[in-house]
Amino acid sequence: MTLVKEAPVRPAKKRPAAPAAGRRGRRRENLAGYLFMSPWIAGFLLLTAGPMIASLYYAFTRYNLFTPPEWVGFDNFTTMFQDPRWQKSVEVTLKYVVVATPLKLLLALGVALLLAQQRRGQGLYRAAFYMPSLIGASVSVGFVWRALFSDDAVVDRTQKIFGVDVGGWIGNPDYVLYSLVALSIWQFGAPMVIFLAGLKQVPRELYEAAEVDGAGPLRRFWNITLPMISPVLFFNVLLESIHAFQVFGSAYVVSDTRCGPADATLVYTCYLYQKGFKEAQMGFASAMAWSLVVAVALVTAVLFWSQKKWVHYEEAAK
């Protein structure tokens, strides 16, 4: 992945006493290499590359699983762009990505800063904060969320104490998406751990020097911590936004299996699932999938382009 100091594979260093140099040795190494990775090669061809080609083909066909695919050119795409439910799903997904990702990363960073201090029981805290990330994807937690955010339940009653009365979030098209956002934020463990690892690598001398110069905590955070962990921040932003684009389970379970009252939680993949597996419109669903690929690729490209402006790599500083 990206912030991995990209030396994808160490350039073959010349070793003086390579016993089996020569053409035969090299051929034997090639054979061994391909044999060892034959599972991956088979998997890549059968389950990744092949399906990608097939799905690109389906995207230009009408295909219902029962009759052979029928070539329709760009029809799926033009219908898709004009489909109000598709537009709605794009809107819902963007809203979800834009709200959930920054809030989740903010919480992850906050807790990571808290845990970066050397205190007793640190490991236990770290583990406890990580737990929601493991169970959050389960149907069980989906049910719990439904129960917490439904009408007259805990969240509803708590907000009434503060004089807010919107009823339960689950049944309310204006709020239900935010219960999914809350579920996503709750699973902040993975980015937190990555932040934590990044914070540990910031040299202490920098802080000490800044303190001597009279920089307060806020200034130290802004001028030292943030630039020093910006590669990690970049990595987290990239990963979390890509994940957010693909949310499915929570939208299906928490709201309801049709993705929300009034399509309020009709996230992209939920519509894709409905089109492909409920209505057997495999061609349309494939066109949707490819549009998702393009969107994710665009976001990735923009993030990579933007990193020049805000990500500081140590090598560049030298």
Add this chain to the structure above:
Amino acid sequence: MTTVSTPVARTAGERRRTGSIAWHVGALAVLAVVLYPVIWVLGASFKPSKDIIASIDLLPAKPVWANFSGLADGISGISIGSFFTNSLMYAGLAVAGVVISSSLTAYAFAKIRFAGRNLLFTLMIGTLLLPYHVLLIPQYVMFRKLELVDTLVPLVAGKFLATEAFFVFLMVQFMRGLPRELDEAAKLDGCGHLRTYWSIVLPLCRPALITSAIFTFINAWNDFMGPLIYLNTPSKYTVSLGLMMFRDQEGISNYGSMIAMSLVALVPVIAFFMAFQRYLIDGMATSGLK
């Protein structure tokens, strides 16, 4: 620490202690909010059905066992044990598949110098960013043609074919960190790659293998979309689908049992987590850095 320069050591010590107390209070407060849903479900599983939504209390006024004993009846004629067995089978096969195939592939990337290695490695990393959904439909069509829908094969085939690039990557990173002298010595002693892989690299990679195994287990256990698409017969359902079926059949009337089963379904994940959290969290951190 910087306290050395402070003239009176005791006040510095006191200040440090109040700082420490403040830190613990703050951390515990955040933790209480974060773990609230977990504690809530624990309490709710002992509440009578009608109280679950309506009562705001964390703990039941009078704990009842009815929710759990209700589980013994199963869900529309299928025992809870059946869902658990299916989930265990899925997760077990997934773990075996990932550990075997990913470690072999990772060994090739990390330790063998073969033509085209850089290109293939880039391709492998590229699959990490590819949205899974673009493969979903053609894979479904393929498994349907092979008449493998409604079996575990579509769910675990990819695990045996090292398609989970994340774990391959994790293991490659780990294997590259192993001292080079070890496998060079093995080579001089006449060990082939298979021998080096099995007797030297694999044992040293234990932490990476365990991390991958736990993540795979938990992902398979929580997996929802896979079983939703590929499994049709209720007796083959995993726990996630069983829960959904429960909700659709019983609805609000049997809320207590639903919450109780949700809790029971979380137990394996939480147990795994408690046992191995050290490996897991370090593994997670390693994958992002290095």
